[in-house]
Amino acid sequence: MAQKPSIPKGTRDFNAVEVAKRSYIMDVIKEQFELYGFQPIETPSFENSETLMGKYGDEGDRLIFKILNSGDFMKILDRDRSRNFLAANKFLKFFNEFIKKNNEDYQSNLSYCLDQYYYPKRNKNHDKLKDLMLREENSFKEIINDDKYSNEDLIRIFLMSFHLEFSYDSKEISTRISEKALRYDLTVPFARYVVQHQNEIEFPFKRYQIQPVWRADRPQKGRFREFYQCDADVVGSRSLFQEVEFVQLYDAVFTALDLKGVTIKINNRKILSGIAEVIGAQDKLIDFTVALDKLDKIGEEKVKEEMSSKGISEEGISKLQPLFSLKGDFGTQVESLKSILNTSEVGLKGIEELEFIDAAISKLGLKTANLQLDVTLARGLNYYTGAIFEVAAPEGVKMGSIGGGGRYDDLTSIFGKPDTSGVGISFGLDRIYLVLEELNLFPKTIADATKVLFINFGDKEAMACLQAVTQLRQNGVKAELYPDNAKMKKQMTHANRRNIPYVVLVGEEEMNSGIYTLKNMLTGDQHKLNLKELLSTLK
Known part of the structure; x- marks a missing residue:
């Protein structure tokens, strides 16, 4: 029976019109990125799992798509388990004899037995096992010399005591199964x-990147499992003028895109x-900020309930x-925050940074966007340390954020390069697409494809047509x-079904x-x- 064609949930096919509209958005973003001095880079679609895991908080980690290693890894694990069992059996028999012969010389007997029977110099558990058995010397001597334990019992105790049922602990097993993962965003791969490439880069380094990312999220309107991000970042500068420029870049x-009236929300993790x-x-x-970030989605009471469930006291809430x-x-919100945070040095520093950005934008002005302080804006990503951005669609459009970002002072330290501050923003291509579509803001000519189709009357006529087609294309x-x-x-x-506006007829x-003979397919008019x-005429 023929297989019914389908695609995974949260992914999409795009037709020619949709591709043209998406390309239009990316071209506009790319043009502005380059006007602001950002350079393009690209990174692989998948990274080593250790590059991504632990960078997005518990919720983010659960949404990372892991890639199974090739090969039959379960057979490998079973083989290793079997080898460990046999090794344990041989080891216990041999070790038991040595203990009986020389009960005082435990350490040398242990070392000798391990070297002889426990995969000498090859097995990662060799030294670990030796350390553990030396630490538990007395109890293990008693167990091995106790006649009530059969050899099978001893093996079971041996394996369970040292968690050696497998040759690998849970982390190592996970690595055996999956060593790579699809990228969750573009920021962590950028930090890597x-x-x-730090020796090849001139700092401050301004880069932009337009590539797809993947998240094992629950699909819904404006939220997909495969989608494009359009990022711009600067690393190597702590200047707040970078934040100011990013506000301007969003506005530009x-x-x-003719999407007027967006709101650029701003907060600061120092305030949080x-x-x-x-x-x-x-x-x-982290628990506090993750819960607070959900305020506009689940409401005040649910946020309080979540905070309480995470152990935040009722008095604190x-x-x-x-x-x-x-x-x-x-300004009014800033003054209120000062009174709340008057005992917190870090909180007041966050307010100072926000005041600098607001003062600069007030002086420079924005074309069509609005800058708004939103103290509940948290963005549950672990790496933000300063300013946080999120962009909301114009009023009346029901859509999640269409952009976001922030300052991160220590992201590169996880890869061995501390004290490299960065700040970046991202544009949500798919959501921007939906907003432009809803507001009918795509240019009318954006999906123009073929402008003229030459009718084929036969080989001789077709050749004459191709000569004209070649001239037109040039x-x-x-x-x-x-x-x-x-x-x-x-x-x-x-021609009609493809919305081609003109056809050309070339007969004998x-x-x-x-x-x-040029025919207008809309009016029916013909001209020679x-x-x-x-x-x-066609240009």
Whole structure:
């Protein structure tokens, strides 16, 4: 039976029109990136698992797509388990004899037996086993010399005591099964790139990257398992003027897309750290910020419930109440925050940074976007340390964030390069697409494909048509020849279905005279033109 064609949930096919619209958005973003001095790079679609794991918090780690190693890894694990069992059996028998002969010389007997029977110099458990058995010397002597234990019992005790049922612990088993994973975002791979290529890079380094990422998320409107991110980052500078430029960049891109009225929300992780300090939840900063970030999705009461479930005290949660009702313009909210955070040095530093950015933007001005302080904005990613950005679609459009980013001061330290500060933003291509579609903001000519189709009346006529098609293409006109000598009606229907606005008819008469009959498929009008006139009309 034929297989029913399908694609995985959270992925999509794109037709020619959709591809053209997506390319339009990417081209606009790319143009603005380059105007602001960013250089393009690309990284692999998958990374080593250790590069990605632990960088996005528990929730993010669960959404990483892992890639199974090739080969029958279960057979390998079973083989190793069997080898360990046999080794344990031989080891215990031999070790038991030595203990009985010389009960005092435990360490030398142990070393000798391990070297003889426990995969000498090859097995990763050799030294670990020796250390553990020396530490538990007395108890193991007693167990091995106790007649009530059969050899099978001893093997079981041996394996269970040292967690050696497999040759690998749980982390090692996981590595055996999957060593690589599809990238979750572009920022962590970028940090890896910076450290790996640091001797080739001129700092501050400004890069942009437009590539797909993958997340094992629950698909819904505007949220997919495979989607593109469009990122721009600067590393090697702590200057807050970088944040100012990113606010301007957001404004420039959305203005160029004619998407007016977006809101650029801004906060600072130092402020969130200060709030956690004030409510006595410094040790639960991640839990606190992850819950707070959900405020617009699940509401105030659910956020409080989640915080409580994470061990944040009721007294601490009650101190957050002013945050849930914080209103007013940028300056008003800042003044309210100062009173809340007056005992937190780190919180006041965050406020100072926000005031700098706001003052600069107020002086420079924005074209069509709005800058707004949102103190509940947390973004549950572990690596942000300063400013946090998130962009909301214009009012009236129901859509999640269409952009986001922030400052990270220590991301590259996980790859061995400390004290390299960075800041970056991302554009959500797929959500921007949906917003432009909903607001009918795509240019009308964006999906223009073939402009003229030459009708095929036979091989001789087709060759004459191809000569004209070649001339038109060389002058930038999208033209093609219908490949088959089919009925005229079929060829005309083909042009209509593909929304090709013109067709050209070249019969024997046209060939002899060098004249082309151009038909407008929308109006039905026909005109006889020479090649120069045809080119002028179609351009």
